Amino acid sequence: MKLWGGRFAKEADRAMERFNASIAFDKRLYRQDIEGSIAHTSMLAKCGIISEQDGRVIIEGLKNILNDIESGQLKISEDIEDIHTFIEQQLTDRIGDAGRRLHTARSRNDQVALDMRMYMKEAIRGIQRSLLSLMQIITDKAQDHIDAIMPGYTHMQRAQPVTLGHHLMAYFQMLKRDYERLDDCYKRTDVMPLGSGALATSTYPIDREYVAQQLGFGAVSENSMDAVSDRDFAIEFCCCAAMIGMHLSRFCEELVLWSSVEFNFIEMDDAFSTGSSIMPQKKNPDVAELIRGKTGRLYGDLMTLLTVMKGLPLAYNKDMQEDKEAVFDAVDTLAISIPIFSAMLDTASFHEDVMLKAAQGGFTNATDAADYLVKKGMPFRQAHEVIGRLVVYCLDNGKDLSDLSLEEYRGFSDLFDEDVMQAISLDTCVQNRKVYGGPARQSLSVAIEHAKAFIRQHQNSDN
Template sequence: MALWGGRFKEDVAAATQEFGASLPVDKHLYKQDIAGSKAHARMLAKQHIISQGDCDAIVGCLTDIEGEIDAGSFSFHIEDEDIHMAIEGELTRRIGEAGKRLHTGRSRNDQVATDTRLAAKALAHDLMQANLHMREALIGAARDNEGVVLPGMTHLQHAQPVLLSHHLLAYYWMFERDFHRLTAAFEAADASPLGAAALAGTTYPIDRVAASYEMGFARVICNSLDAVSDRDFILDLHFACSTMAMHLSRLAEEIVLWSSSEFGYITLSDAYSTGSSIMPQKKNPDFAELIRGKTGRVYGNLLQLLVTCKGLPLAYNKDLQEDKGGMLDSARTLSQSLAVMAGMISTCTFNADVMRAACEVGHLAATDVADYLAKKGMPFREAHEIVGHLVLVCEERGCRLDDLPLAVFQEASPLFGPDIVSSLDIDAIVGARTTMGGTSPSAVREQMRLVRATLVADEAYLEGISSLVPMGEGV
């Protein structure tokens, strides 16, 4: 008979027992469950609700159980239903009456909410660490490829030349924003529901604040109904994961394109490529494709929880048992994807000559030629039309803008002079973009300074919250 079976005459059917069990998923939260139970036991003893002897027996036995789970020698049974019952049941078998007193003043409802919040904090923390490593890889690639120029694109068409370091740092800023979404998810989870009991609080003189601080929570949830039913903090983590997965997918798409024969901008390391079972010559960007493909499952986990929560009345409902699997899956997927992407970026070869040669295709100087006329007093829209005509001339002649004789430029507009040649030089075009956030070498150097400053600040934040997730390993 289950620990809650006093009101029942018979056990649940075998089929429903397996259907209702969450143990296969929430056993991964054993460290969080044990940490919460230890804090609860110590608080009960401090408040003289249980004896100090019972508290010592509970804490000591929980430590033993944790060690056995760590070592893989603890036996889980599906009839235990969930991690909470598995641990409490074993605790009671080992220390008897003292184990039965652990659940005084709490319910599985606030217990599971506590475990889930502790897990969400740990997962957000670990993802922040992986995010920092990803950003370090982008900084390293940008630094090592200083001065390399490639065609910047819009609509996947050649547009204007940019520095490769500038292009890579665009992704850095995406992941920097992702870091702060993770901090928001961490802080949303950083509130203790323990002591809310089933939904209405408890009649025992517990100290919720003391227990919350011992578990590393920053605050206590003020409403007991909200404490046991809220899963917004998981949605926050899902959204942070989904946005970061989207950024990874965009970068993965560029890796797939850039490593193709048509582009040839990069050569992937053998360690981050695979071959074909039938075509000996193939070197496939499989891992970039997998990162791109895994984005769908991360999005799906977000939608699953949104749909689960959309119609739930207060307070706790069994539907919320479905809250943890997607959270663990998305965090694990993102952690692996970040590590693989960082490895790909750090080990690939950027083919500078190929990128430079590509800048000779697509008339990348066209905007600067129009700016040349505008700076001499011609309205930009008129300058745009004239340069568009010159590009058409190039297309008809099968040449580039810098192949046109000066006479052709002057035929299009008398404002063109011999100095138009400098507006056609790729390096000069890149170097002229000196405004903040531009692609010139000087602007990118300033951007690198800002990038390093944000990395240092985020590393300091992560170090500051590390003490608040002492049971983070093992989620």
């Protein structure tokens, strides 16, 4: 059965039917489609567009179809064009003519827009829950390593001493923005399009606000042509997904580097590592590498939707059927990547002693040595030059700033005194950076408390 067969005098070519069909991927929308149809039927009966008796029979039939699909008694056939046709055909086969009244005052255009928005609302909240779990792990790890000194990097060169806790909380901030972006995306997804019809609403006296209330939508679309042809919410979600992927990929890149022998900052748990088929000594961070690679899929999903939509006139066009696979892939990729990343990070072991030793090399306290001279009265630009020459001296003599004698220091400036060693100790370098947002325990503790409050707030709101 085709919902549009009356106009046509001959059957569609089999190859065309396969090319046109979407059932292979839109079958995952069965629940949203049925729930949307139940709300639509309830509204039709309420408004007197169909009889209350037909409404009850249709709703009971739809509920039975849903139960049969979810229990496994009913298999969704891929020989039918789409999930909407499959469910309507099942309904008509079961209850007869009453089932043919279901599609009154509705088009597949606004029906699929409704299904996608319902699906996306659930998907967004699910991903946010996964993000909160990961953010909790990061916060706990940061608390555990609040005083663990490590080198901070710019240009992948050792720059200044920070703490592992501070470094980890940088990723918390990235994920927090991701969470908030999804909140914004949810607001624009939470708009009910049903009642827009094919593009110009309906001549029936329908009650769109009632349907929106039944389905838990916060708003009703205000332009029917836009409602059926809008996929901004899907594009926005894929943009959010791509950014989440990008942040996870950045984190994974560091974890891959840190797990190398050259860094040895971290060791992945055996449960989240793999070996080599030829080299028996290998322990590979494949989870991190795979997540890093899957970010490319998320970028591709975003580019797919942007490209599909870029030249479409109003209103609905069949091109828009391509939205589903990209959205589903983005959802599925995040649904597997975030939890496995969380488990990998939660079980990883950090080598604080190795990180400290790395921070002790590379002159990470050079800025603090310059600041020491500034506090003694020297202009910063001059102090920068003095410490630069001091670093060259150390390199030429195989020494570090902490290895120099007071006499060597005074060879570069008479302002150096016995307190210089305390001033450039790594602990001093870190703990003196008490500025809000800095790595000192005092500042980092505040950041961690704010993070915990954010997690609690949004866990409670989700419940």
